[in-house]
Amino acid sequence: MNDYQSVYLALSAILFGVGVLGVISRKDAIVVFLCIEIMLGAVNLAFVAFARANQSAEGLFMVMCIMAVAGAEAAIGLAIFVLLYRKTGTINIDKFNLLKW
Amino acid sequence: MKFDLVWLIPIFPLVGVLINGLLGRRIVEKNKSLVHWIACGAVGLSFLVTLLLFVKLLGLPAEERLYDFTWFSWISSGVFHVSVGYLIDPLSMFMCMFVTGVGFLIHVYSIGYMGHDESYSRFFTYLNLFMFSMITLVLADNFLLMFLGWEGVGLCSYLLISFWFTDLANAVAGKKAFVTNRVGDFFFAIGLLVMLTHLGAHGMWSLKFTDVFSHAQLLPPHLVTIVCLLFFLGCTAKSAQIPLYIWLPDAMAGPTPVSALIHAATMVTAGVYFVSRCNVLFTMSPFAMQVVAVVGALTAFFAATIALTQNDIKKVLAYSTVSQLGYMFLGLGVGAYAAGLFHVLTHSFFKALLFLCSGCVIHAMSGEQDMRNMGGLRKKMPVTFITMLIGTFAIAGIPGFSGFFSKDEILWQAYSSPQGSHLLWFIGVLAAVMTAFYMFRLIFMTFFNECRASEEVQHHIHEAPKSMTIPLMVLSVLSIFGGYLGVPEALGGANRVERFLEPVFGLGKDKLLQAAGGNPLIHRVVAETAEHPSFAPEYKLMVFTTCIVLAGIFASYMLYMRKRSVPETIAANNPSFYRLLLNKWYVDELYEKVFINPLRAFSIFLWKGIDVIVIDGLVNSTAAFFMECGEVCKVSESGYVQRYAVSFLVGVFVLIAYFVYVR
Amino acid sequence: METFKIILPATDYVAVLPQMVLVATALIVLIMGVFKKFVNTSGVGLTALAGSVLALACALFVGHHGGPSSSFAGMVLDDGFSYFLTLVICIIIVLTILVSLNYGVFFENVKSGEYYSLVLFAGVGMVFMATAGNLILLFVALETMSISIYALTGFHKDQLKSGEAALKYFLMGAFGSAFLLYGFAYIYGATGSLDIIKISNFIKTHPQILHLKFMVAGFVLMLAGLGFKISMVPFHMWTPDTYEGAPTSITGFMATGVKAAAFAALIRVILVPLAPMQHSWVSLMWVAIFLTMTVGNLIALAQENIKRMLAYSSIAHAGYILLGFLSGTGLAQAGMLYYLMVYAFMNIGAFAVVALLCKKGEEFNNISDFAGLGFKYPLLGLVMTVFLFSLAGLPPTGGFMGKFYLFTEALRSGYVWLVVAAGVNSVVSIYYYLRVVVIMYFKPEVTENAVVLTAVSPGIIIALAVATTAVLIMGVLPSYFFSFAGNSIFSLM
């Protein structure tokens, strides 16, 4: 049975790459965070594809956990952004450069 | 066997150290007396536990008096294991008894003596630390733990000699003691390593005394001699023998209770203890025994000659300590281990007593130590006078006092033992005469005649407080009666000390070792308890020695009471000889010329030439190089979080590239 | 369709008793924090303390009797390794709370219920990370820990540095866990399971799988994700910034707890199952370890801020511990655990001293602030000296013995040059650790804005005493602890 496994995996890899690219190039903290979410989405896709290939529910449960974690990260991340925005009026991550060397 | 309480003995002083060391200053602010209650209490408790175990040990039949208590594993690395364990046998309990006992008395004495010192808690912390180390030293069941105690007492000695470190002389004296001891320790450690590696080559990776001694036959004879000599060199430093005795007289810079405890009664006997502990090894090497005996005899004689002319009251006592330690080694060297240890015991009583008395004198004289400025103290300080007189009788070997029995035993053994010789005996007798002479010189100069101190000092002279005099009285009682523990058979006694220690030294040892799982020794221990076919020679020697000692006392009386101009005339007529003695045979100067100056020159060369230019240059430039590297590298930490992410990515890429494509 | 019942044996819950106690305490503390008016503020901290001590007691007395076993269908492993790390982590939590009790005097936020509950939640995550037998649980635990610590890092809300640190840690952390997850996905794809023991067995029975690029890439991504948490070069960049900006009590917690948990995961997930392919990562890990030690130590030389210096030094310490990872023998792993334990005590101790030197709302974090401290507060100076000696690896402290074990094993495995490099690094590190000691004892006290100990609670005295004693005891009597670590490694499932 041809289940197009490699297509899913390639797609997942490319999506992951797009996410990484966004993380290292965009300066807006929220967009950076969105790009991390893209990476997680790519991981999810890989997990579901593998879960089907392995025919086990473990991978599916992992995906659910990842969703929950993504939600939790969103909550904490946005809280940090709000905190910083209140202080400085920006969430451009290049502006946060007090700590270095 | 119920000796498991033994770990309590070292623990009490350690707890004292922790409490006084960490909180001492605060305790002193609140309630000064608490400090000495803790310190003395700790040692007192140790003494009580020791007493308990001692009584228990006495209750056992002689051949069962060996118990090895392993507390916990200390170092374990491959085949080599060392545990913290305590060996209970007659020898260790014998040592532990008087270490804790005399230690306790001196702790009590210090309450009065150090009462006005600013660093009250520091003093007691050090003293307790010393007690801990000393107890560890004598109770340890293996060489390494013993060495820990050995180093510990050295450290405490250093700390206490330079206790008043603001005075440069004290700091220098402390340093001298420390360095000299390090020299000895160095050889000691080499001996230990030689022994261990050799035994290890036979699969005996153990440092336990019982293991080592029962496998001693694995060592070839020449190696035993080397090891014994290296050990003995270590002992000469710790126990102040030729050639490394030079630190002990200077060590008198410390507070007097310290001189009494460490530099007379306990620490300096560590070498004697160690040689006795290793009697199996030493007995295997007759040459090493000879060296011990000769060095001991020479030291006894040599130090006594120096003591004749010293004017500092503590220096006299210090040289007399060196001399008496020489006696002990003489005893050990001729195979009379028990006699040597018996002298350790009596000496610890009367020498501690003498030092404490001299402390009272110094205390009363407002810190004056020169005997030429003393005199006539007999009436003002009766207790001190009487107790000191008792101590002097004991050390001089007046019949009936403790020193008589022990000294006589050593002299008799030196004369009669197969390893002994008449020459050794004769040197010993000469030293005994001189001892009597200079000790009475001390008494006469200090307590008799008119007082030569200044008016102001005279005004302050007073008897010491109770906390100081009570230990004196206890010690003087011990100085009298301590000797009766070991009355020789010739005088109708049972020589109990020797009987008690016999399992360790005598033939009983083989049985003990077998009981402990070891092999019987191939080299039989020479029986020093040879049959006395007749006591007549011993009587003769005893009477002879006593007479000649009394003659020495009489000479001292004549010179320092009656014709007081004579000593000066003698000194004036033999200026070079007098100066030679006064300046301690110029040994310090000799060492300075032979060892220290070349070494110093060499080290100055190393310092100025090699160190400053080559090494410092290297080190500094290395340091500068690393600092610079740090400065450069830290720029990588730019503070921009996305660059961090890039670095992360690069890492991942390198890893993947390596594993997926290169590998 | 059949109905199914949830049937779990009660003993399963006994295996996670410490974690349950921690969660319950966290919730109680959280609720207490809400009713500020009725509850004394110190009551919150004390409750958290009581709960964590109880958890420690549970970990000590309830855990691991008999051989290794698992519960929750293999999700939670109960072996000697779990036991050891649960103990270490519980000790870290207790010490952190003790330090925080004092630190809270200076900083209002640290007193709140949220603070303590987050510390406890993070602790739950750490314990689960060390005991997880399944990658799902491992991941959730890691995120529980991380998310709590992201928040804790930003707890100085009035300081921009703290927020910045939280931002950086959060972004990098989320980025790193995505990589970790991707690695999990590949491992899952290659072996068909997320259960660590099943993965192990699968690799044993199908050794050819190790040649699959798939599998290797999964391993690499996991290594990156966990390497991030232990700050291995080049995944270390977040460490100094985050450590500097975070509240000091949390920095100590991060430097020890997170590292202990992440190393536990590293051993469980990579070292043990992938042991058959160990020979293939040698040269690369060699370089990584070398860089980790060297970069950490070199940059630490150039630091003026003590928290930042300790952060760089923690990178270097990760390098030392990774030596055991490279050697891979049982004794080397025992050495890693031993070092983790010593490291926990000495590092939390050092950070506790830093946390002690505060004014209301202001910290003294410059190394120059320590001038004259040794004489002004002799006991504190002594304690700090002990910690720094131990960090520098000088006898008679535990740090020395830890390095001794790790270096010896690495030598025995033949990594002579790496050990030489590690030795040189230790020497370099002595320079910057002893610099603090020198400044404490040989520099005159600064006159203006001098450091004053304003609040010393009994809690922090206990914490410092415990840490000092532990460091010294582990240095003088290492064999007990080492055999404890060794036993825990040998009963590793």
Added chain:
Amino acid sequence: MELLGIVICGGAALACALLVILSKNTVHSALWMVGNCLALGVLFLFLNSQFLAILQVIVYAGAIMMFIIYAIMMLNLRVAAETDFRKSLFTGRFVVLFLFIICLLALGLGLSPTALKGGMGKIAMAQFGEVNLIANYIFVQGIAAFELVSVLLTAAVVGAVFLARKD
């Protein structure tokens, strides 16, 4: 037929993802992200995982993304914080890195389906992805992780509320 669907949805997911990183407007980025989630959801359906597809739509696209958009609105960040990011996006090292990651991941990983024979699954293909199977896993084998997720969410809420709260 199936392949066509996969390609379309995959293409959509990819396009949405690219648009997320290319949009100047933060709100637009977030909306494209919703699109990405929906496309992934459809892909999950192709992969026989109905339940996850539903979750993906409801939880991801519905809840999390709305939460993010709400935050963006609250911060009033209509235009992204940076200027000229597109130039930096396609210059220099980022291009190299991008190509690198694509080639590594796709080449090394995607094309070896033989590996998947090692799977240990037992579930019949027809049942795969049904909710009761997942539930069975969650509440029997995965109960520990499931419970820990609750702890995680509590911690996140506590932390978020504390950080975002105005003092």
